Structures are given as C-alpha cells and as structure tokens.
Amino acid sequence: MAEFPELTQAVIDGNAKKVLEIVNEELKKNATPQSLLTNYMIPGMLHVGKLMQEGEYFIPEVLRSAKAMRGALELLEPLLGQGADRQSEGYVVIGTVDGDIHDIGKNLVAMLLKGAGFQVNDLGVSVKKEVCIEALKAREGKVILGLSALITPTLEEMPIVIEALKEAGLRDRIKVMVGGAPVTQEFADEIGADGTAEDAAGAVDLAKRLMQS
Amino acid sequence: MTQIITTTVSSKDKEVKISRELPTAIIGERINPTGRKKLQKELKEGIFDTVKKDAIAQVEAGAAILDVNAGVPGADEPALLLKLIEIVGAVTDVPLCIDTANPRALEGALKFYKGKALVNSVTGEKDKLETVLPLIKQYGAAVIGLTIDDDGIPKTIDKRVEIAGKIINRAAQIGIPIEDIIIDTLAMSMGSDDQAGKMALDAVTAIVETYGVNVTMGCSNVSFGIPDRESINGAFLAMAIRCGLTCPITNPLQEEVLKAILAADLSMGRDEYASRWITFYRKRMKKLKS
Numbered sequence: 135m136a137e138f139p140e141l142t143q144a145v146i147d148g149n150a151k152k153v154l155e156i157v158n159e160e161l162k163k164n165a166t167p168q169s170l171l172t173n174y175m176i177p178g179m180l181h182v183g184k185l186m187q188e189g190e191y192f193i194p195e196v197l198r199s200a201k202a203m204r205g206a207l208e209l210l211e212p213l214l215g216q217g218a219d220r221q222s223e224g225y226v227v228i229g230t231v232d233g234d235i236h237d238i239g240k241n242l243v244a245m246l247l248k249g250a251g252f253q254v255n256d257l258g259v260s261v262k263k264e265v266c267i268e269a270l271k272a273r274e275g276k277v278i279l280g281l282s283a284l285i286t287p288t289l290e291e292m293p294i295v296i297e298a299l300k301e302a303g304l305r306d307r308i309k310v311m312v313g314g315a316p317v318t319q320e321f322a323d324e325i326g327a328d329g330t331a332e333d334a335a336g337a338v339d340l341a342k343r344l345m346q347s
Numbered sequence: 348m349t350q351i352i353t354t355t356v357s358s359k360d361k362e363v364k365i366s367r368e369l370p371t372a373i374i375g376e377r378i379n380p381t382g383r384k385k386l387q388k389e390l391k392e393g394i395f396d397t398v399k400k401d402a403i404a405q406v407e408a409g410a411a412i413l414d415v416n417a418g419v420p421g422a423d424e425p426a427l428l429l430k431l432i433e434i435v436g437a438v439t440d441v442p443l444c445i446d447t448a449n450p451r452a453l454e455g456a457l458k459f460y461k462g463k464a465l466v467n468s469v470t471g472e473k474d475k476l477e478t479v480l481p482l483i484k485q486y487g488a489a490v491i492g493l494t495i496d497d498d499g500i501p502k503t504i505d506k507r508v509e510i511a512g513k514i515i516n517r518a519a520q521i522g523i524p525i526e527d528i529i530i531d532t533l534a535m536s537m538g539s540d541d542q543a544g545k546m547a548l549d550a551v552t553a554i555v556e557t558y559g560v561n562v563t564m565g566c567s568n569v570s571f572g573i574p575d576r577e578s579i580n581g582a583f584l585a586m587a588i589r590c591g592l593t594c595p596i597t598n599p600l601q602e603e604v605l606k607a608i609l610a611a612d613l614s615m616g617r618d619e620y621a622s623r624w625i626t627f628y629r630k631r632m633k634k635l636k637s
Contacts, residue, residue: 192538192572192573192574193536193538193539193571193572193573194538194539194541194572194573197539235495235499235500238536238538238539238571238572241539259499260499284381285381285418285448286380286381286418286419286420286424287418287424287448287449289420315381315382316381316382316387316418316420317420318384318420321420321421324421
C-alpha cells in the first residue's frame with residue numbers, strides 16, 4: 135500500500151480523534167485550513183472511495199472515515215472564510231426519489247462527493263419533485279442533480295423529475311445523474327439523464343466529468 | 348405468555364401453517380429481479396430458465412413459501428407477474444408470496460392465483476391501507492404489514508409497534524382477521540448503522556408481546572455492506588427466531604442461513620427428535636461425498 139501523510143492516513147483509517155489532533159496541531163503551526171482540506175483530507179477520502187470500489191473497504195469503514203472527516207470539517211469550516219474563497223468542485227443537489235426510502239447508496243455518494251470537495255445539498259429520501267426544483271432554483275449556474283432509487287416502481291419517478299426540470303426551464307443548466315441498484319446505463323439513456331455510474335466512487339468521477347462538460 | 352397465532356397460506360395442492368409452535372417457515376427470496384441484472388435481462392426477453400431453477404432449488408433446500416417479484420424496469424409488471432406465478436406454480440407446489448407495489452399487478456395476481464396467497468406487502472401509509480387491504484379481504488389472502496407510515500421508517504420501537512397496531516386495526520375494521528396479518532419490523536443494514544440489528548430484534552420482541560402476530564423480516568438486508576454476509580445473516584436469524592420471527596424472507600440456498608434456522612428451530616424445541624436437523628445433515632454429507 136502506498137505511503138500517505140499522517141493526516142491523510144488518519145482519514146483513511148477513520149480515526150476521528152487523530153484527525154482532529156493533527157488538524158489542531160497543524161493549525162497552530164499556521165497551516166491553512168484550505169491546504170489541510172485539499173492536500174491531505176480530501177485525498178484521504180478519495181482513497182477510501184477507491185478502496186471501496188476495489189472491494190477492499192466495506193461500508194462501515196467508509197462511514198467511519200466520513201465521520202472522521204465531518205468532525206474535522208466542523209472545526210475547519212468557520213476558518214475557511216464565508217465559503218467565497220473556498221474552492222469547490224461544484225454544487226450537487228441529491229436525494230432518493232418520491233416513494234422510495236432507501237438511503238444507503240445515496241448517503242455514500244453524498245459523503246464521497248463531499249469528501250471530494252463538492253458542496254452537497256442532501257434532500258433526504260422520498261423527495262417530491264417540487265422540493266428538487268425548489269432546491270435547484272435556489273442555486274445559480276451549473277448544478278448537478280443526483281437521483282437515487284432502489285426499487286423498480288420508483289424508477290419511473292426519475293423521468294418525471296427530468297420532465298419537471300424541463301417545464302421549470304432548468305434543464306439546460308442542471309446535469310442529472312441517476313443511480314441505484316436497478317438503474318442501468320440503458321435506462322439512464324432512455325430517460326435522458328446525463329449519466330449513471332456503477333458505484334459510489336464512479337459517481338464522483340461522473341460528477342467531475344459533468345462539471346467539465 | 349403471549350398467545351400463539353397461526354397463519355395459514357396455501358397453494359392449489361399444499362397448505363402451510365405459520366406459528367411459533369412450528370418449525371420456521373422460510374419464504375424463499377430469490378425470485379426477485381431487483382439488483383439481479385442477469386435475471387432482469389432474461390425476464391425482459393421472456394426467458395424463464397433461472398426462475399425455474401431458483402424455484403426448484405429453493406423448495407428443495409427447504410423453502411415453505413416462495414416470494415415472487417416481477418419488478419423489472421420497463422417491463423409490463425402485471426403481465427410478467429402472472430407469468431411468473433404460472434411458471435413457479437408449474438415447477439413447485441408451495442404457496443406463493445406475491446410481492447408487488449403495483450395495485451393493478453396485485454389484483455391481477457390475486458385473481459389468477461389458486462389458493463390462499465400471502466401478499467408482500469401493505470404498510471401503514473394511508474394510500475396503501477386504502478388500496479391493498481380491500482384486495483386482501485376480497486380475495487381472502489394473508490398480508491405482510493411493513494411498519495412504515497407516511498413519515499417513513501420509524502426511528503423508535505414504540506413507533507413500529509404503533510404502526511403495526513394501525514395496520515392490524517384497520518384490517519380488522521374491514522373484516523380481515525389478525526391471523527392473516529404478518530408484521531415485518533424492517534431489518535435495516537448493520538453496515539450503515541451498527542445499532543440496526545439490535546433495533547430490529549427488539550422490535551420483533553415488542554410486536555410479538557403486544558399483538559402475538561407472526562413476524563417476518565427480509566433477513567438478508569442486515570448484512571448489506573459487510574463482509575461474510577452469510578455468517579452474519581445466520582447469527583441474526585437465529586436470534587430473531589428466539590425473539591419471535593416465524594417466517595423470514597431469506598435465501599435458503601445459503602447453507603449458513605439454512606443451518607442457522609434449523610439449529611434455531613431445534614434449540615427452540617420445534618424439531619421433534621431432531622429429525623429435520625439430521626435429515627439436513629445427511630443431505631449435506633451426501634453432497635460432500637459426491
């Protein structure tokens with residue numbers, strides 16, 4: 135396994151206490167919050183995503199790393215300025231569609247996106263299309279919408295949301311990614327989504343590509 | 348002691364009784380295309396080889412009832428469900444558990460099914476209670492009640508007990524007896540919440556103490572995201588059976604799962620002269636030798 139800096143390794147190990155300790159120490163030594171986040175912590179979380187993709191890491195370990203990340207983020211966020219000078223990979227609105235209450239996959243994607251430097255607005259489960267539209271309207275410019283569904287009947291909600299985007303005149307600036315066990319590439323193409331991915335780490339890659347496209 | 352309630356379901360030729368005095372009635376979960384892309388593809392193309400194979404293998408392994416789900420994205424669910432019921436009914440003789448969220452598919456399936464079906468599922472959500480329960484009454488079926496309501500999955504055990512009560516009462520109001528209601532207390536993944544298993548077990552205990560009903564659970568979900576799922580599923584199932592689980596929806600083709608259920612039944616005094624366990628042991632030994 136590759137050698138990582140101590141802070142990065144602590145994120146990978148999901149050692150919340152150690153992450154906080156190192157962050158505190160480094161801040162005393164005048165390290166910038168931005169650098170701690172982008173150069174050490176985010177690479178750690180990205181590696182966690184990769185380990186999960188490779189079948190090396192399991193869901194509880196990803197959650198543990200995400201929790202360690204969250205603990206340090208609470209400390210760093212107030213120091214990062216008012217968000218204006220913070221570099222962001224992009225803004226993602228994410229949720230499980232109306233009628234579906236499965237959230238594990240959606241949560242994993244949200245966590246890895248946050249870990250990768252995206253700003254994420256997680257609308258939760260069984261999200262009505264109106265709530266999606268409202269959240270998207272509240273944000274200017276290009277926004278990614280992530281829709282999740284795990285059971286077949288709720289898949290049908292995905293094209294309904296995409297249709298609602300068109301009606302609201304938002305489709306041009308919103309990139310839609312869809313996911314969940316029953317979702318196939320074929321289905322994503324059929325309903326006119328901008329993409330789907332095989333797993334949570336793949337979703338992060340997809341989000342990055344969508345921001346550049 | 349809580350009362351023992353016996354739920355009976357049947358196929359054309361066979362009756363299955365579910366109660367805490369009888370061995371665990373396994374509801375085989377395999378005939379379900381959700382998350383099985385190969386099966387989805389076959390069903391879309393009208394190929395039923397895997398379905399037939401899965402049906403026969405599950406019954407041979409000890410499934411008392413087979414869950415049948417036809418939820419393939421983009422497929423005509425009502426038609427496919429009928430086809431699956433027909434095919435599974437042709438290769439096995441066990442009662443079926445009709446698994447659909449589509450009211451039209453459900454009604455068609457109940458009309459077509461010969462015997463007393465189990466239906467998966469109704470919830471405590473208003474529209475589900477209003478659409479599903481009358482069909483259960485009309486066709487004299489039994490139904491699984493999921494402890495979810497319009498506020499989603501409850502975070503507390505009390506709330507699950509309350510929703511189960513709501514389903515039972517609502518059913519009683521339209522003339523469905525309590526023995527035709529089986530409660531599913533929802534086993535969430537311990538991979539995303541390490542307290543989820545205990546919560547599910549405590550909920551089973553509470554539901555059984557309060558209503559005495561039969562209890563089911565989709566028991567494979569508890570290990571989602573954790574390695575060596577079979578061992579976890581087995582241990583969880585055995586503990587849940589002690590708490591009052593009588594008809595788990597699970598995969599009897601996983602040896603660990605089947606072993607745990609049979610050992611639990613024996614431990615609960617529901618396997619006379621240990622004959623089910625010994626038969627299963629012999630079958631395993633024979634398989635090892637061949």
